[in-house]
Amino acid sequence: MSATEPGEYLPTRSSSGRDIILPAVVLGGGLIAWEAVVRIGAIPAYVLPAPSLIAQTLVKDRDILFPSLVVTLTITFQALFWATLCAIALALAIAQSKWLERALMPFAIVLQVTPIIAIAPLLLVYLAPQEAVLVCAFLVAFFPILSNTSLGLASVDHALLDLFDLYRASPWQRLAYLRAPAALPQFFTGLRIGGGLALIGAIVAELAAGAAGQGAGLAFRITEAGYRLDIPRMFAALALISLTGVLIYAALALLSHLCLRRWHESARERGE
Template identity: 55%
Template structure:
């Protein structure tokens, strides 16, 4: 019973928060142009479903593609850094510089030189890349030294140790980086779409937010933001579930009583 309540607690808290929101808006007679009620937001979602879902599909596709590229590039570069510490000292400062540069400053520049879809993809890739790289590098460095020495005693080469010992040992932190990178890829895609949408060159969900803001369609803005939240939660949940499936061997199994 306690386990079931623990699983339902987040949903119950969310339902209570939405109910309180609805009651306060109605009780205080707040106009929809200021704060729309959840029921009005839900109605807006239903009435504009095809348009919003099409925009959501564009944004989510951009974020997923950027995440896939960031995962492949970040993991590959982390393996290169683990193979050659000299290369890590050489190129890691550049990766850090790209990470700490504000995305809102990069997006308009990329839109000058790239087509809007490519610029959005590049922005999402840049913000998702470094967390994956840093977590993968930390995981590769954290391999037990005793196991490394054991592999060496058995005659294993550097490549064998890297691929058969250090890489599997780093999987928990790699998946941590993927969960962080997934959320950041969505944020990067939305931020780039906002910049592109301000110039009238985007079709994603963030562009719908900009468009609704220009037309003072506040319920539409809330509906688009709600879809973005759902996409973020779904993406995080999917990555967490994938990590749980892959890392079940790393988790302690409950002991069975005789």
Template identity: 60%
Template sequence: MRARGIENSPFRWLLPIAVMAAVILAWEAVVRLNDLPAYILPAPSRVIETLIADHAVLLASMLVTLKTTALALLVAIVGGVALALVFASARIVEFSLFPIAVILQVTPIIAIAPLMLIYLSTDTAVLMCAFIVAFFPILSNTTLGLNSVDPNLRDLFALSGASRLQTLLQLRLPTALPYFLGGARIAGGLALIGAVVGEIAAGSAGQGSGLAFRIVESGYRLNIPRMFAALLLISLAGILIYAALSLVSWLLLRRWHESALQSNR
């Protein structure tokens, strides 16, 4: 009962904010009390000062990273949903191609990124890194959703004389929608990670313009406060992506799916 009260309290968001504030204050205190130089560990206040001073460069790099992430996620959604529809309609195709998708997923993207830079332009290589890691959650979750139709409802559609297209549009796609949205939330974060990994590989080769490139560049120059500022923006970008996809999921499911209905109570 007490846990339920906390969940329903309008002040429930104050707890994580308070914990984060305590961590930041402790970080600031450790740096100041031990008089640590900025090239070892910058204080949060120094990171914010750097973020303000270098906002033009850092925000421009953040837009580059977000653009790459959004484009990779869009391509992953289109390709993953299309292939999932093929898998759901032809199981032999699923058995033939799904292992390839698994191989791409389990292969470390940090090992693929340098190869991408050899055969592709810098921007295309970073985009491919983000796409590869975002593709599998969309494909696997959507395929699972399309194959999770209630057998009784499927038999009811068959008895009603519904065509395969009607069954797909009115039964299988609505059933798969929550699965797809769950995969999209996962893929959004992974697309950002893939973009960052690709940018780090490009930055190591002296190319790129995203946030991860700024981290590599700052590391070479021992500009540690800028490294932390860029890392802060990457974290904020990840939170923004997850929040946006969660909002889309809630808007699409709030009127009929039990997962969204429970969050409204």
């Protein structure tokens, strides 16, 4: 630190090795133990399939599973996209007017606290299964993005607001140069939560809808495989869902890191 001029960027010590290798070792160890237990105990595949069999099933059933993955992913991303758009719009509106906040927040909270699994059958009465699934995923993703973005927009340093008052900033300038960038960290927190919930919402709604045929998502594949006692395929579909969730989270975390790494504490390592 001492040999470097202030203001110069210091190369950051890479921690990716430690962060990736350790969990990978744990995961690998777990899979090996699982495989060993199944083989040594001669547990039948319809009770607990070995990881190797699940992997084989993933390959064998790819023509069934991967189109379903595409369906689930499409719904998840559509829901996340619309939830983000609507949440930002509403958060901005609420930030402009306390009246609007008082009028709308209770409904947003009611929607949030009502379990989605209880809403799904009702939505299926009024909407086609595909639409109902999309609406469910939208509803669960919407609230965390809304509440976090609202919080971010509201919690701007008061002295900075004074500064903008002093120079008679217009509401638009205040939003563009102060509130929006200040709200970015909380917005990304909401987006990460919303991304995970959109997938959960899509899966739950699919389970409730039981949509079959061309538009069947991964959740339907799990139910279907359960009826057929095809336990390896249940695990394979589950593995795909988990992987999807992890990838969504990782993608949003990366996006957040890229946008915030220059200045926000959350995206920096201590001592940097």
